[in-house]
Amino acid sequence: MQWLDGLIQGVLLGGLYAQYALGMALMFGVMRIVNLTHGDLMILLALIGISLSSALGIGPWMVLVLLVPLAAAIGWLLQRAVLNKVVSEDPLPSLIATFGLSVALQNAMLQVWSADTRSLPGGGIEQASWQIGSIYIGVLPVIVLVAAICLTGGLSQLMSHTRFGRALRASAADVEAAAMTGVNPKTVYALATAIAVGVLGFAAVFQGLRSTVAPADGAAQLIYAFEAVIIGGMGSVWGAFLGAMVLGISQSIGFRIDPGFGILAGHLVFLLVLAVRPQGIFGRN
Amino acid sequence: MTPILSTKGLTAFYGDFQALFGVDVEIAPGETVALIGANGAGKSTFLRSIMGLIRVKPEMIQLDGRPVGGEPPHRIVSGGVAIVPEGRRLFAGMTVEENLRVAIDNASGRDGTWTLDRVFSLFPILKEKRREPAQRLSGGQQQMVSIGRALLNQPRLLLCDEISLGLAPRVIREIYEIMPEISEAGTAVVLVEQDVSLAKQASDRLYCMLEGRITLTGRSGEISRDQIAAAYFGGSDAVA
Ligand SMILES: Nc1ncnc2c1ncn2[C@@H]1O[C@H](COP(=O)(O)OP(=O)(O)OP(=O)(O)O)[C@@H](O)[C@H]1O
Ligand SMILES: [Mg+2]
Numbered sequence: 001m002q003w004l005d006g007l008i009q010g011v012l013l014g015g016l017y018a019q020y021a022l023g024m025a026l027m028f029g030v031m032r033i034v035n036l037t038h039g040d041l042m043i044l045l046a047l048i049g050i051s052l053s054s055a056l057g058i059g060p061w062m063v064l065v066l067l068v069p070l071a072a073a074i075g076w077l078l079q080r081a082v083l084n085k086v087v088s089e090d091p092l093p094s095l096i097a098t099f100g101l102s103v104a105l106q107n108a109m110l111q112v113w114s115a116d117t118r119s120l121p122g123g124g125i126e127q128a129s130w131q132i133g134s135i136y137i138g139v140l141p142v143i144v145l146v147a148a149i150c151l152t153g154g155l156s157q158l159m160s161h162t163r164f165g166r167a168l169r170a171s172a173a174d175v176e177a178a179a180m181t182g183v184n185p186k187t188v189y190a191l192a193t194a195i196a197v198g199v200l201g202f203a204a205v206f207q208g209l210r211s212t213v214a215p216a217d218g219a220a221q222l223i224y225a226f227e228a229v230i231i232g233g234m235g236s237v238w239g240a241f242l243g244a245m246v247l248g249i250s251q252s253i254g255f256r257i258d259p260g261f262g263i264l265a266g267h268l269v270f271l272l273v274l275a276v277r278p279q280g281i282f283g284r285n
Numbered sequence: 286m287t288p289i290l291s292t293k294g295l296t297a298f299y300g301d302f303q304a305l306f307g308v309d310v311e312i313a314p315g316e317t318v319a320l321i322g323a324n325g326a327g328k329s330t331f332l333r334s335i336m337g338l339i340r341v342k343p344e345m346i347q348l349d350g351r352p353v354g355g356e357p358p359h360r361i362v363s364g365g366v367a368i369v370p371e372g373r374r375l376f377a378g379m380t381v382e383e384n385l386r387v388a389i390d391n392a393s394g395r396d397g398t399w400t401l402d403r404v405f406s407l408f409p410i411l412k413e414k415r416r417e418p419a420q421r422l423s424g425g426q427q428q429m430v431s432i433g434r435a436l437l438n439q440p441r442l443l444l445c446d447e448i449s450l451g452l453a454p455r456v457i458r459e460i461y462e463i464m465p466e467i468s469e470a471g472t473a474v475v476l477v478e479q480d481v482s483l484a485k486q487a488s489d490r491l492y493c494m495l496e497g498r499i500t501l502t503g504r505s506g507e508i509s510r511d512q513i514a515a516a517y518f519g520g521s522d523a524v525a
Contacts, residue, residue: 173377
């Protein structure tokens with residue numbers, strides 16, 4: 001029974017990781033931009049959300065409504081002002097630029113919010129759960145999972161069936177050829193990063209509701225997102241979702257083997273996938 | 286009549302290396318012009334400058350008499366220029382139809398002379414392979430996709446960079462057979478070719494380029510082999 005519980009809790013945890021990973025699937029998986037601010041941006045958004053909630057006295061769903069457009073605007077600005085200038089075949093410039101930005105963001109967050117851990121009050125929804133036999137299933141984690149599935153499905157449709165999706169895949173495949181076919185890659189990339197960071201707006205609210213956030217937490221989320229994308233296979237949105245599930249389940253099962261082993265179990269499974277199937281589960285080689 | 290494209294003293298650089306030294310070319314609406322020259326003469330550089338992939342001064346390239354040098358590629362495309370690039374440059378990981386759709390999505394404002402169906406009737410094999418990943422096609426078929434993609438940008442001026450390169454003679458013939466239909470649609474064409482006789486046959490006028498300069502120009506039917514040999518290799522004594 002405890003293994004079934006581990007599996008279920010793992011899938012639910014995977015739902016949260018999928019929300020970290022989706023934006024990464026777009027930026028790293030498709031556009032091949034290494035954005036080291038990914039986790040910090042999520043933390044920043046969560047902290048903004050928490051401040052908004054207490055300043056305006058609004059509930060988590062209203063925070064979500066405000067935060068997602070703000071997140072998209074931040075993403076758009078990030079691409080326009082920074083990443084479009086450093087994007088090239090060579091991943092090193094984007095790595096260095098975003099590394100600097102990540103350090104700056106963390107310090108700025110420390111200044112504004114201090115190192116305290118905070119969370120977003122959910123008005124009781126964080127404690128609500130269903131009981132099935134001896135297993136408890138939290139209402140909030142189920143909402144997170146359902147949201148993750150909807151976001152993944154929507155993004156997948158966007159990538160395969162829209163003008164924007166085609167333009168983005170074309171730019172990622174050969175940016176010069178895409179430009180010669182009439183695509184404006186800078187606009188397309190700005191929109192893609194707006195979407196990627198917009199999704200982090202969802203992740204930020206759910207992270208704030210499900211657990212706590214502090215300015216230095218971003219690194220862990222960054223790693224989970226990278227791992228999920230690589231486990232699933234570069235360029236595949238559902239792959240990233242699946243990778244997030246693998247990670248969530250590994251951590252949850254690992255935690256039941258030994259509470260200190262949970263996080264490590266996730267990393268070990270990641271390394272195992274890397275060794276056995278380096279192109280990822282859905283990846284082509 | 287205003288030329289659809291003219292270049293005036295076009296110079297182009299790769300870093301410190303100068304690849305073009307004052308190239309003057311004019312193309313009238315609807316005409317087919319060949320550009321020939323040896324490896325490294327600067328033909329692709331010329332086309333890439335027109336497409337906005339190389340920084341040049343605005344006046345150096347004029348579309349319908351309007352300076353456009355240095356504008357980004359997507360603006361050049363909306364101005365009515367499309368290119369079949371050297372090496373085909375299809376979008377890997379996307380199907381044949383998706384490759385073509387990118388061009389439809391981003392076509393110039395010109396009315397829809399070219400449709401997916403019309404491209405499929407030019408190259409019936411593409412209709413059969415429309416759901417295949419583009420990179421899985423043969424070289425000739427990939428070239429057809431690349432041409433179809435350029436046409437679906439609805440160009441008034443089509444630039445073709447060595448579309449015969451690496452293809453079997455039968456496939457080259459098949460591809461060149463569609464050129465008249467492109468011209469009949471009122472599209473001007475620049476054909477960059479290494480195969481001189483093919484270039485002469487398929488064009489109204491011809492330019493020969495050598496080391497970044499135009500060394501010969503005239504009506505394709507009136508230029509002699511000796512003139513071309515001299516312009517191509519640089520002086521009659523250049524090759525023993
Ligand atoms: N990216 C680049 N960087 C530096 N030099 C370049 C670059 N591309 C081309 N060149 C140089 O510019 C000159 C012109 O090259 P270009 O590709 O335009 O020639 P071409 O006439 O198209 O030749 P080919 O028939 O082989 O395609 C050559 O000397 C080439 O070495
Ligand atoms: Mg060339």
